[in-house]
Amino acid sequence: MTAARLTLPSPAKLNLMLHILGRREDGYHELQTLFQFLDYGDELTFAVRDDGAIQLHTEFAGVPHDSNLIVRAAKMLQQQSACALGIDIWIDKVLPMGGGIGGGSSNAATTLLGLNHLWQLGWDEDRLAALGLSLGADVPVFVRGHAAFAEGVGEKLTPVDPEEPWYLVLVPQVAVSTAEIFSDPLLTRNTPPIKVRPVPEGNSRNDCLPVVARRYPEVRNALDLLGKFTEAKLTGTGSCVFGGFPSKAEADKVSALLTETLTGFVAKGSNVSMLHRKLQSLL
Numbered sequence: 001m002t003a004a005r006l007t008l009p010s011p012a013k014l015n016l017m018l019h020i021l022g023r024r025e026d027g028y029h030e031l032q033t034l035f036q037f038l039d040y041g042d043e044l045t046f047a048v049r050d051d052g053a054i055q056l057h058t059e060f061a062g063v064p065h066d067s068n069l070i071v072r073a074a075k076m077l078q079q080q081s082a083c084a085l086g087i088d089i090w091i092d093k094v095l096p097m098g099g100g101i102g103g104g105s106s107n108a109a110t111t112l113l114g115l116n117h118l119w120q121l122g123w124d125e126d127r128l129a130a131l132g133l134s135l136g137a138d139v140p141v142f143v144r145g146h147a148a149f150a151e152g153v154g155e156k157l158t159p160v161d162p163e164e165p166w167y168l169v170l171v172p173q174v175a176v177s178t179a180e181i182f183s184d185p186l187l188t189r190n191t192p193p194i195k196v197r198p199v200p201e202g203n204s205r206n207d208c209l210p211v212v213a214r215r216y217p218e219v220r221n222a223l224d225l226l227g228k229f230t231e232a233k234l235t236g237t238g239s240c241v242f243g244g245f246p247s248k249a250e251a252d253k254v255s256a257l258l259t260e261t262l263t264g265f266v267a268k269g270s271n272v273s274m275l276h277r278k279l280q281s282l283l
């Protein structure tokens with residue numbers, strides 16, 4: 001019998017590179033990006049209710065429950081599967097919002113996979129990923145749970161296995177709006193598509209970086225600081241900045257230099273998301 005209560009991780013992601021190829025008629029941008037997970041994230045706890053209600057018990061500053069991706073994912077899955085059960089949800093939120101590390105999208109994916117399990121719906125990954133895409137471009141990769149080269153708006157995924165270094169992720173104290181960056185007239189939108197597979201070395205650029213760095217001095221500072229120790233990169237549309245290190249000790253050493261005004265965390269890169277490792281262990 002399936003347990004009626006479940007705690008699951010909701011990991012962060014990094015975009016190891018991000019190219020913008022063009023803009024579609026609906027305003028969304030065609031991308032090529034490389035996703036890898038971090039062994040670092042939020043934790044969601046779910047408890048089944050039999051009255052059909054969907055209740056999030058943790059308050060989010062600035063995000064009403066009706067627009068929270070956790071609640072939206074749960075309601076959409078309940079509706080589309082015609083499930084009569086409900087759910088109580090709690091979250092231990094550690095991922096910064098508007099940081100480009102996919103917290104909201106990851107929470108939505110953890111909710112979809114957790115409820116599929118607890119409500120015993122038997123939906124396959126294709127169906128859950130398609131539902132996830134309607135909630136956000138980054139949701140499908142979290143549903144699939146494997147590092148991937150992504151195309152389209154992020155939904156055409158090819159699993160890949162890049163190196164898994166330790167990362168130091170800097171968290172500038174500013175939230176960047178993804179929509180605002182994608183609508184900036186100065187954004188580069190005509191990078192030629194990479195046609196060779198696997199993606200050749202040296203394609204580590206993020207096309208959003210010049211626009212984000214121009215708008216946010218906090219992000220510029222973080223890039224300058226980390227750039228003294230390793231190649232410093234922007235994830236997604238920011239605000240987080242990251243760099244890889246061969247060992248935890250080396251990442252920790254740089255992390256120890258951070259001040260109260262610029263914080264960060266050290267985490268291992270992972271090609272199989274910790275959500276999927278946990279779900280696998282339940283089977």
Ligand SMILES: C[C@](O)(CO)[C@H](O)COP(=O)(O)OP(=O)(O)OC[C@H]1O[C@@H](n2ccc(N)nc2=O)[C@H](O)[C@@H]1O
Binds near residue numbers: 033105135137153179
């Ligand atoms: C930048 C990335 O984080 C890279 O992983 C993602 O592409 C963004 O994914 P996301 O946060 O799930 O984005 P969504 O919530 O789907 O979109 C937020 C807004 O960003 C813009 N947007 C997003 C993705 C994309 N490929 N093109 C866009 O133009 C759209 O204006 C959209 O209204």
Ligand SMILES: Nc1ncnc2c1ncn2[C@@H]1O[C@H](COP(=O)(O)OP(=O)(O)OP(=O)(O)O)[C@@H](O)[C@H]1O
Binds near residue numbers: 067068100104236237
């Ligand atoms: N469960 C949630 N967690 C975080 N943000 C949420 C959630 N639900 C809705 N949001 C909204 O989504 C916005 C983007 O949050 P998110 O944490 O996904 O940003 P991000 O890391 O920049 O994402 P991405 O890398 O996908 O662009 C938040 O500012 C918030 O308004």
